[in-house]
Amino acid sequence: MANISPKAVVLNPAGLAGDVQVGPFTFIGPEVSVGAGTTVGNNVTITGRTRIGARCDFLPGCIIGCPPNQGSDADAPAGPCAIGDGNVIREHVIIEAGGPAADAPGTVIGENNMLMVGCQIAHDAELKGEGIFANCTRFEHHARVEKFVRTSAFTNVMPFATVGAYTFTTGYACVDRDAPPYAIVQGYPFRVRSVNTENLRRCGFDQHSIEALKQAFRVLFDGRAEFPGADQLRSVERSFDDQHVRYLVDSIRRSSASPAGRHRRRDG
Amino acid sequence: MDETIDLTVTREIADGARVDPGARVGPFCAIGPEATIGPGTVLEAHVTVAGHTTIGSDNLISHGCVIGTTPQDLKYSGQPTYLVIGDRNRFGPNVTVHVGTEAGGYLTYIGNHNDIGCGAHVAHDCYLDDDTQLGPRVMLAGHIRVEDGAVIEEMVGVHHFTTIGRCSRVGARTPVRRDVPPFIFFTSTGYYASPAIVKGVHEAGLEAGGLSEREKVQVRQAVSYLFEDEQALAVKVDQMLTRGDLSGPVRELCRFCRKSLQGHFGRFRETFRGKMPPEARPRLPAEALAEMPPEEGEGPG
Numbered sequence: 001m002a003n004i005s006p007k008a009v010v011l012n013p014a015g016l017a018g019d020v021q022v023g024p025f026t027f028i029g030p031e032v033s034v035g036a037g038t039t040v041g042n043n044v045t046i047t048g049r050t051r052i053g054a055r056c057d058f059l060p061g062c063i064i065g066c067p068p069n070q071g072s073d074a075d076a077p078a079g080p081c082a083i084g085d086g087n088v089i090r091e092h093v094i095i096e097a098g099g100p101a102a103d104a105p106g107t108v109i110g111e112n113n114m115l116m117v118g119c120q121i122a123h124d125a126e127l128k129g130e131g132i133f134a135n136c137t138r139f140e141h142h143a144r145v146e147k148f149v150r151t152s153a154f155t156n157v158m159p160f161a162t163v164g165a166y167t168f169t170t171g172y173a174c175v176d177r178d179a180p181p182y183a184i185v186q187g188y189p190f191r192v193r194s195v196n197t198e199n200l201r202r203c204g205f206d207q208h209s210i211e212a213l214k215q216a217f218r219v220l221f222d223g224r225a226e227f228p229g230a231d232q233l234r235s236v237e238r239s240f241d242d243q244h245v246r247y248l249v250d251s252i253r254r255s256s257a258s259p260a261g262r263h264r265r266r267d268g
Numbered sequence: 269m270d271e272t273i274d275l276t277v278t279r280e281i282a283d284g285a286r287v288d289p290g291a292r293v294g295p296f297c298a299i300g301p302e303a304t305i306g307p308g309t310v311l312e313a314h315v316t317v318a319g320h321t322t323i324g325s326d327n328l329i330s331h332g333c334v335i336g337t338t339p340q341d342l343k344y345s346g347q348p349t350y351l352v353i354g355d356r357n358r359f360g361p362n363v364t365v366h367v368g369t370e371a372g373g374y375l376t377y378i379g380n381h382n383d384i385g386c387g388a389h390v391a392h393d394c395y396l397d398d399d400t401q402l403g404p405r406v407m408l409a410g411h412i413r414v415e416d417g418a419v420i421e422e423m424v425g426v427h428h429f430t431t432i433g434r435c436s437r438v439g440a441r442t443p444v445r446r447d448v449p450p451f452i453f454f455t456s457t458g459y460y461a462s463p464a465i466v467k468g469v470h471e472a473g474l475e476a477g478g479l480s481e482r483e484k485v486q487v488r489q490a491v492s493y494l495f496e497d498e499q500a501l502a503v504k505v506d507q508m509l510t511r512g513d514l515s516g517p518v519r520e521l522c523r524f525c526r527k528s529l530q531g532h533f534g535r536f537r538e539t540f541r542g543k544m545p546p547e548a549r550p551r552l553p554a555e556a557l558a559e560m561p562p563e564e565g566e567g568p569g
Contacts, residue, residue: 005280007278007280024280024296024298025278025296025298025314041316042280042298042316043298043314043316043332059334059337060298060318060337061314061316061332061334061362090337091334091337091364092364092387114340116340117340117364117389118364118387118389118405132342135340135389135407136405136407152425153409153425154407154423154425171425171427171443172425172441172443
């Protein structure tokens with residue numbers, strides 16, 4: 001039996017795994033399921049069709065699975081919200097449920113993310129996992145974040161925009177189109193500052209790949225255009241035989257061919 | 269608060285929590301077993317006080333505040349660390365304050381008579397001295413010191429290890445990545461979150477700092493001389509400090525600048541990275557000091 005505070009309101013105790021802890025004044029709705037080893041602190045609200053994995057940690061004041069913030073479909077039932085294993089959700093984080101559209105993908109949070117104080121995740125956003133998101137990072141609806149991303153405070157990811165894997169966004173950065181992987185991006189509209197070598201090293205990239213990416217970045221991002229031209233991409237592709245450079249080039253191609261430079265707008 | 273309502277069912281005060289009978293605790297508040305709350309302090313609804321937290325007297329802690337939870341630092345391993353809050357502070361709604369980390373000196377400290385706006389965040393190992401004002405949604409990263417009387421306007425994000433000088437002011441939405449000297453108005457150059465510069469003297473700060481008319485003129489002259497062209501700042505500061513006739517505030521300004529220039533990236537407190545800062549030990553609660561290793565390895569004072 002889960003360890004539920006007598007001052008909590010849990011409408012579906014059967015949905016909670018055996019060793020889940022629930023603090024006082026927390027509300028857990030009727031359609032919520034919570035995996036083993038998860039700790040839900042006090043004054044937390046978890047509602048909607050929300051599925052939470054194992055070993056997550058919810059701190060006071062966070063609101064999970066609330067209906068999306070869109071006026072037109074106020075009465076339509078909200079979509080699902082899935083949160084994977086090992087996520088740390090800090091104080092006052094707000095994660096919306098998926099949108100009411102029949103084909104809406106739902107809000108998906110992968111594994112081992114850390115969402116710091118006051119982060120907001122809008123409906124149908126997708127966080128693939130292993131990310132660290134600093135205070136007040138805001139993901140708008142259908143935003144997508146690949147693995148091992150780090151953001152700084154007040155970063156804003158616009159609707160349907162993607163943040164590429166291993167990328168770092170500086171404070172107040174606005175990801176207004178797809179941000180390439182392996183990069184440090186800053187400003188609004190953002191520009192690519194350099195390769196995120198520190199994060200790559202921490203994630204165990206070999207020196208050969210880091211050097212290849214550095215040289216590729218020098219060719220691709222000269223600060224003049226939003227996306228590198230086809231010639232630059234071809235020349236980089238020919239010059240470097242490296243899986244990460246190939247992924248970088250493929251990502252940029254996909255983004256630059258999409259409306260407003262946001263590939264999720266096309267692919268869903 | 270209506271005395272006829274039975275508040276015992278709508279509060280959770282853990283065994284061991286030391287809540288003064290003169291403190292008022294609102295509904296849906298959760299107070300952890302290691303917390304101490306002094307007389308006259310008011311906790312409104314939905315306030316959480318966790319961790320080894322000591323709150324002084326006559327503070328106002330508004331709805332939804334979360335005080336004393338664990339730091340957002342991946343190096344933190346779960347050892348007991350502390351948060352000390354003085355007297356007569358005002359915390360707006362949804363303010364979050366975290367306890368310190370082992371590597372940063374075990375302590376987060378908030379002095380007296382500070383005004384912290386709604387949704388603001390004071391992270392691990394920060395030191396707020398007295399009479400500071402933090403606007404709404406101000407985000408202080410770890411290891412920051414905000415000196416007496418500093419004003420930080422809304423939505424300012426401050427980098428780790430930064431010092432905000434005495435009676436200075438930081439304009440709204442300014443990304444602060446280096447130390448802000450005392451008596452300075454530091455702000456973005458106009459466009460949203462663009463790089464910040466020293467814009468001039470914070471006049472109200474000169475008043476609040478209790479400077480005489482003569483000292484005010486001297487500070488204005490020093491600021492326009494030092495920050496007209498920051499390229500040669502180090503040279504100008506050294507040159508000014510060799511003069512014997514500097515007034516107190518100008519000397520304070522020059523010494524601050526020299527310390528900042530010594531630290532990495534213009535942040536003096538970078539010298540305390542991984543060390544216990546000198547502010548920590550005198551402010552730590554006695555119970556913490558009893559368990560602490562003897563004094564060693566402290567950063568330069």
